[in-house]
Amino acid sequence: MAIRRRRQERLERVVGVPGLWATAYGNVGSSIYYALGLVAAYALGLTPVVFLIAGLIFAATAVSYTEGTALFPEAGGSSSFARHAFNEGTAFGAAWAQMLNYIITIAISAFFVPHYLGVFWAPLKENPWDIIVGIGVVLLLALINTVGIKEAAKLNVGLALLDLATQLLLVIVGLFILFSPTTLWDNIVWGVAPTWSNLIIGVTLAMIAYTGIETISNMAEEAQVPERTIPASIRATVLTVLVMYALIPAVALSALPVVQLPDGSYETELGTTYAGDPILGIVDQFGLSGVPLDLLRGFVGILAATILIIATNAGVIGVSRLTYSMGFYRQLPSVIRKLHPRFNTPYVAIGIFCVIAALVMIPGKADFLANIYAFGAMLSFSIAHISVIWMRWKSPELKRPFRGAPNIAWRGRSIPLFAIFGLMGTGGALVAVLVLRPDARWIGIIWMAVGLVMYVAYRKHIKVPWTETVTLERTAPVAEVDIAYTNILVPIVATEASEEMMVTAGKLAADADVQIAVINVVEVPVELPLEARMPREERAADELLTHARAIAEEYGATVVTRVIRGRQAGRAIVDEARATKAEVIMMGVASRRRVGDRLFGRTVDYVLRHAPCRVVVTSDRRPPSPSATAALGAAASTAVSGVRRPPSDPETR
Numbered sequence: 053m054a055i056r057r058r059r060q061e062r063l064e065r066v067v068g069v070p071g072l073w074a075t076a077y078g079n080v081g082s083s084i085y086y087a088l089g090l091v092a093a094y095a096l097g098l099t100p101v102v103f104l105i106a107g108l109i110f111a112a113t114a115v116s117y118t119e120g121t122a123l124f125p126e127a128g129g130s131s132s133f134a135r136h137a138f139n140e141g142t143a144f145g146a147a148w149a150q151m152l153n154y155i156i157t158i159a160i161s162a163f164f165v166p167h168y169l170g171v172f173w174a175p176l177k178e179n180p181w182d183i184i185v186g187i188g189v190v191l192l193l194a195l196i197n198t199v200g201i202k203e204a205a206k207l208n209v210g211l212a213l214l215d216l217a218t219q220l221l222l223v224i225v226g227l228f229i230l231f232s233p234t235t236l237w238d239n240i241v242w243g244v245a246p247t248w249s250n251l252i253i254g255v256t257l258a259m260i261a262y263t264g265i266e267t268i269s270n271m272a273e274e275a276q277v278p279e280r281t282i283p284a285s286i287r288a289t290v291l292t293v294l295v296m297y298a299l300i301p302a303v304a305l306s307a308l309p310v311v312q313l314p315d316g317s318y319e320t321e322l323g324t325t326y327a328g329d330p331i332l333g334i335v336d337q338f339g340l341s342g343v344p345l346d347l348l349r350g351f352v353g354i355l356a357a358t359i360l361i362i363a364t365n366a367g368v369i370g371v372s373r374l375t376y377s378m379g380f381y382r383q384l385p386s387v388i389r390k391l392h393p394r395f396n397t398p399y400v401a402i403g404i405f406c407v408i409a410a411l412v413m414i415p416g417k418a419d420f421l422a423n424i425y426a427f428g429a430m431l432s433f434s435i436a437h438i439s440v441i442w443m444r445w446k447s448p449e450l451k452r453p454f455r456g457a458p459n460i461a462w463r464g465r466s467i468p469l470f471a472i473f474g475l476m477g478t479g480g481a482l483v484a485v486l487v488l489r490p491d492a493r494w495i496g497i498i499w500m501a502v503g504l505v506m507y508v509a510y511r512k513h514i515k516v517p518w519t520e521t522v523t524l525e526r527t528a529p530v531a532e533v534d535i536a537y538t539n540i541l542v543p544i545v546a547t548e549a550s551e552e553m554m555v556t557a558g559k560l561a562a563d564a565d566v567q568i569a570v571i572n573v574v575e576v577p578v579e580l581p582l583e584a585r586m587p588r589e590e591r592a593a594d595e596l597l598t599h600a601r602a603i604a605e606e607y608g609a610t611v612v613t614r615v616i617r618g619r620q621a622g623r624a625i626v627d628e629a630r631a632t633k634a635e636v637i638m639m640g641v642a643s644r645r646r647v648g649d650r651l652f653g654r655t656v657d658y659v660l661r662h663a664p665c666r667v668v669v670t671s672d673r674r675p676p677s678p679s680a681t682a683a684l685g686a687a688a689s690t691a692v693s694g695v696r697r698p699p700s701d702p703e704t705r
Contacts, residue, residue, distance in 0.1 A: 082362065089323055093319075115457075132377070157364075159186075162360070168356035229339065335349055382511070388400055428496065437474045456468055542638050544600045598613075636666045639670075
């Protein structure tokens with residue numbers, strides 16, 4: 053199966069290790085604030101053991117994701133792994149399960165924000181205020197992510213560091229004041245408190261922390277040097293999680309031990325009185341009263357709300373990037389992956405799935421949401437483990453920037469033991485959810501069935517087999533030019549039409565003595581010297597030109613690339629065409645929604661009017677009306693997928 057990996061509308065690589073770690077820990081750390089109470093209600097005295105088991109499975113899953121994401125640094129997570137290991141149908145199944153995970157993560161995290169803020173105003177812990185505030189959090193973060201990933205990543209780093217410091221402080225104080233190994237041992241009544249079935253349910257609920265790994269994987273296309281930042285951020289996340297998951301439940305069960313009720317049953321206040329805000333339950337056992345207790349509760353309430361906001365934000369980031377990837381691979385209609393023309397973010401996906409998350413939040417049943425999450429997460433992560441195992445067997449020759457360990461050699465192949473252990477854990481948890489939780493079983497099965505029917509129908513509509521990997525470029529319009537050239541100038545920008553024009557230039561130059569000059573214009577503001585350093589713009593230009601060269605070289609074309617600096621892009625393009633004696637300028641642009649005297653914008657308008665050679669322009673929208681085209685007058689004979697003849701100029705004859 054040949055997979056075309058080039059992209060046209062790419063997300064900026066601006067997120068480093070701190071941003072990736074903070075985004076992941078926003079989900080992983082947030083689970084303590086609600087999963088602790090949910091798990092304790094079932095696992096009782098074995099809650100610390102349950103979180104330790106979840107942590108070990110989490111570590112194995114993290115290694116599989118590190119290897120897979122470093123090998124294929126693209127959005128999609130387990131879906132991407134399944135695509136390379138198996139086929140597109142399997143990739144869709146993993147992606148659709150992930151979609152369920154992110155929707156639930158957004159809903160449950162945002163729903164618990166007002167519960168912790170209820171230390172300031174009690175009605176926030178009850179309907180309808182918890183739902184209203186939760187929906188408000190979702191909408192606010194949708195706006196932040198629409199504005200741009202850099203803003204969201206910076207927000208994550210600051211809040212995650214502050215929250216981690218608070219958790220460490222609570223653990224240290226709790227170890228000195230509350231921790232009691234004897235109490236922890238006395239909490240356990242083997243086979244009774246908890247029952248074995250409740251113990252298994254507790255393990256599946258604790259799996260809610262896993263979304264952080266998917267989030268890092270889905271941000272791979274925005275990660276700086278992904279082969280280094282992805283492994284480093286996942287290692288940092290795993291270390292943080294293991295420490296916190298080992299200590300916080302131990303302190304909590306020491307402070308709120310398991311007790312036997314008159315009817316013979318067992319419970320802990322961690323899963324009853326403090327089920328909605330278990331960390332505040334720990335604080336209440338510090339022996340404080342009056343103003344000091346109120347101050348500490350207020351501080352913890354604020355910090356808990358912040359980490360839950362991070363988790364909601366990470367869910368929004370994850371679902372939007374996953375949808376972008378699914379749209380690109382023709383798993384969903386391409387309109388869903390559309391990027392904002394100004395902020396370069398997948399704003400359509402953000403809007404759609406934030407609305408769905410807000411609707412799912414309305415019932416407010418946390419244990420139900422957690423079990424639904426467990427279904428989708430365990431299915432998705434099991435596919436990830438299987439994909440990593442199969443890729444080791446199927447393609448041992450692949451250069452892996454990161455190779456997980458431990459491994460064993462068998463029949464000339466390297467078998468990843470970590471992935472096998474992880475598969476046993478996630479697969480076992482999936483079976484447990486299907487057997488023990490009928491509500492999650494049927495909702496999960498219905499979700500997957502609806503998704504598969506939609507996917508197969510969409511593939512049938514676009515006449516593509518459901519197992520075949522195909523990207524948008526296969527059906528995107530390409531300008532047809534039947535004139536022979538030997539010197540082609542292609543100004544390239546980050547649009548679909550620009551990439552498709554690069555494809556056209558590559559085809560024209562294939563198997564012929566044709567040179568393609570690819571340029572990207574860095575417009576320097578008038579308040580800066582022309583030679584002023586603009587590192588971000590220069591880095592983006594270099595990356596875009598490298599991408600363009602790869603496209604043309606797929607067709608065997610000869611390519612030279614240059615970064616041009618100028619005050620105005622159109623003038624710079626025309627000057628470069630004159631200097632290189634270009635025979636044709638080939639431009640792919642995003643056309644404007646409202647057409648006036650400029651059909652596409654000032655740059656194309658200037659080039660069409662002043663170019664010393666032919667100009668070929670293609671648009672990623674439908675052609676404008678004849679009256680709009682006429683506004684160009686004699687400047688262009690055809691505006692979309694057309695050719696403009698040069699003016700009568702002695703220098704260009």
